Amino acid sequence: MAAQAAATTFNGNLKKALAGLRRIDLEGLRWRVFDAKGQVLGRLASQISTVIQGKDKPTYAPNRDDGDMCIVINAKDVCVTGRKLTDKVYYWHTGYIGHLKERTLKDQMAKDPTEVIRKAVLRMLPRNKLRDDRDRKLRIFADGEHPFGDRPLEPYVMPPRNVREMRPRARRALIRAQKKAEEQEQGGSQRKGRKKEAKTEIAA
Amino acid sequence: MNKKEILKLAKGFRGRAKNCIRIARERVEKALQYSYRDRRNKKRDMRSLWIQRINAGTRQHGVNYGNFMHGLMKENIQLNRKVLSEISMHEPYSFKALVDISRSAFPGNKHVVLPTRKVNVSSINV
Numbered sequence: 001m002a003a004q005a006a007a008t009t010f011n012g013n014l015k016k017a018l019a020g021l022r023r024i025d026l027e028g029l030r031w032r033v034f035d036a037k038g039q040v041l042g043r044l045a046s047q048i049s050t051v052i053q054g055k056d057k058p059t060y061a062p063n064r065d066d067g068d069m070c071i072v073i074n075a076k077d078v079c080v081t082g083r084k085l086t087d088k089v090y091y092w093h094t095g096y097i098g099h100l101k102e103r104t105l106k107d108q109m110a111k112d113p114t115e116v117i118r119k120a121v122l123r124m125l126p127r128n129k130l131r132d133d134r135d136r137k138l139r140i141f142a143d144g145e146h147p148f149g150d151r152p153l154e155p156y157v158m159p160p161r162n163v164r165e166m167r168p169r170a171r172r173a174l175i176r177a178q179k180k181a182e183e184q185e186q187g188g189s190q191r192k193g194r195k196k197e198a199k200t201e202i203a204a
Numbered sequence: 205m206n207k208k209e210i211l212k213l214a215k216g217f218r219g220r221a222k223n224c225i226r227i228a229r230e231r232v233e234k235a236l237q238y239s240y241r242d243r244r245n246k247k248r249d250m251r252s253l254w255i256q257r258i259n260a261g262t263r264q265h266g267v268n269y270g271n272f273m274h275g276l277m278k279e280n281i282q283l284n285r286k287v288l289s290e291i292s293m294h295e296p297y298s299f300k301a302l303v304d305i306s307r308s309a310f311p312g313n314k315h316v317v318l319p320t321r322k323v324n325v326s327s328i329n330v
Contacts, residue, residue: 055260059293060253
């Protein structure tokens with residue numbers, strides 16, 4: 001496929017992508033590929049963390065790290081619900097007094113979209129001595145290409161999700177927005193007629 | 205005499221706790237308390253580990269642990285979790301047979317997605 005082409009397209013973070021691969025012991029592990037395009041952030045991170053811990057294998061043992069290598073692609077296309085794009089804030093303290101820094105999701109995605117998923121997954125792993133090793137098994141790429149094309153990769157199928165139906169207020173807002181978009185598409189000539197239709201529909 | 209026994213029990217402890225009797229006595233008392241408590245905890249931990257393993261094994265076949273056990277109870281299969289976890293680790297085909305028995309007895313999960321296959325997922329609520 002595009003293995004060789006892909007391998008040479010990002011020489012910049014090739015070093016980061018292959019960093020520490022030698023430290024990972026067993027190569028009886030599978031390489032799972034997660035496509036983050038259109039996935040909700042937390043739900044994706046939850047599945048990734050289960051796979052990284054090795055909890056989907058019946059040979060799970062809590063004292064040794066047996067998780068599969070996880071590759072996440074299209075990290076810049078990950079979605080969030082609600083107002084989190086502007087309202088979710090990442091805080092960190094530098095150690096100096098008064099220096100609590102913050103950054104919103106929007107800025108973080110502009111700066112480094114892989115960090116969003118990495119933080120989400122890392123915070124879902126148990127805080128023990130295996131956490132760093134598990135972090136090393138996780139490789140995230142913002143685009144759709146990765147330098148591991150020559151390995152035997154397996155795509156991960158996300159389990160089906162029942163999306164709950166919209167709350168009434170949100171639903172009404174959505175309908176209003178749809179009506180507005182339709183009006184703007186149709187143009188000015190039939191405006192008044194359409195507005196009356198829209199108002200009667202919302203009232204009903 | 206007691207001193208000798210205590211220092212014998214204190215082998216492998218860190219620092220002065222393995223050599224000096226006053227410190228070793230405290231540490232050995234604590235160690236014996238922990239071992240008393242952990243003999244009981246170990247049973248709980250092992251059962252929890254078996255359940256995690258069974259869960260992982262059944263989810264590979266699209267059934268979760270709760271529905272699986274419910275199906276087995278319905279069929280009056282009295283294999284315990286220890287044996288089930290061993291089967292799920294070492295005898296995959298027998299385990300699949302058990303999962304099929306359980307699923308026929310209690311088809312709990314509607315959204316069945318087998319993780320490694322690329323079938324079309326027809327789930328109800330999406």
